[in-house]
Amino acid sequence: MNLNHVQKIILGIFTFLPFLLFPIFLWQFFHMIGSTIFFDEHRSDEELIFPILSFVFPAILTAIGALALTIFYVVHVVMNKKLEGSEQILWILLFIFLGILAFPAYWIIRIWNTPKNA
Numbered sequence: 001m002n003l004n005h006v007q008k009i010i011l012g013i014f015t016f017l018p019f020l021l022f023p024i025f026l027w028q029f030f031h032m033i034g035s036t037i038f039f040d041e042h043r044s045d046e047e048l049i050f051p052i053l054s055f056v057f058p059a060i061l062t063a064i065g066a067l068a069l070t071i072f073y074v075v076h077v078v079m080n081k082k083l084e085g086s087e088q089i090l091w092i093l094l095f096i097f098l099g100i101l102a103f104p105a106y107w108i109i110r111i112w113n114t115p116k117n118a
Contacts, residue, residue, distance in 0.1 A: 001075075001076050001079045001080065003111065008111055008112055011072075011107065011111065012107055012111075012112065014065065014069060015069065015100075015103045015104055015107045016104060017062075017065070018062055018065070018066065018100050019100075019104075021058070021062065024058075025055070025058065025059060025062070028051075028054055028055040028058070029055055031051055031054075031055075032051045032052055032054070032055045035048065035051040036048065036051070036052070066099060066100050069100070069103055070095055070096075070099065073091075073095050073103060073106060074092055074095055076110075076111070077091045077092055077095075077106075078092075080110065082110075083110075091106060091110075094106075
């Protein structure tokens, strides 16, 4: 599976996006916990829903994106003719057990550093 330069950059953005969004998710999580703990009884329930949804909705989108990336990377490993069988198995196991932590390593080693004529 050969990717052009633009496709490699777009894939790299989606690969590193969860790491860039992690501080935002962390802040939203603590904001959600804080607003739930210090919930004033005189406030309506609708005011409590927004902090919860502001954390849950992006987390669900990130999980769906991580699943899509996992499928893409596993297919890319299987279709990559330059990888031997044992290295293919190693990458697939890394994707399964480490998830998004293994994606940047594969992207840098096997996608970004691939020569154009390969």
